[in-house]
Amino acid sequence: MTGGGDPGSLSATGGLLLRLATGMSADARRVAASYAALRGEWVGRASTAARRRGELLAATTTRIAEESACVGALLQRHSTDLAGLLEQEASLRAQAASAGLSVTDAGVVLAPGPRGLADADEEARTEAARAVLDTAWNDLQDRTRSSRAAVQAALHASTERLGAAAAALRAR
Secondary structure, eight states: OOOOOOHHHHHHHHHHHHHHHHHHHHHHHHHHHHHHHHHHHOOSHHHHHHHHHHHHHHHHHHHHHHHHHHHHHHHHHHHHHHHHHHHHHHHHHHHHHHTTEEEETTEEEEOSSOOOSOOHHHHHHHHHHHHHHHHHHHHHHHHHHHHHHHHHHHHHHHHHHHHHHHHHHHHO
């Protein structure tokens, strides 16, 4: 089963990250401009060291803003993908139910309950419908797992990049 998920929450989180990224970018530009302005007014080793730290802070903030924007966009794309997958899941479940079938962890199976008189033609039609829906269900599950794995890999890579940026700040 696809599990669930909340495309709306993913989209909202992605939007929040995009707005935060915009604010961080603006802050980084202001910090960079402030430290650059010191160049003519404050001279010496202390000035140079302070400007370098400020430039590192501005550059790191820019990298974090860019990373936040990438993750925000990723979450918004995934929310759209997830909404489509959930819609397909609901459609497959409805098709299965209308054919007297049920979707379980094992796939599409004959729904429990009483049946009419044994009819070989009807049983063949039901089995054909079950096979088609089961294939579609398994394909949907594969696409869902693939989409989820791609997002998880991208988030893991983003975590690594953010960790490196934080480490660079701590090292100075």
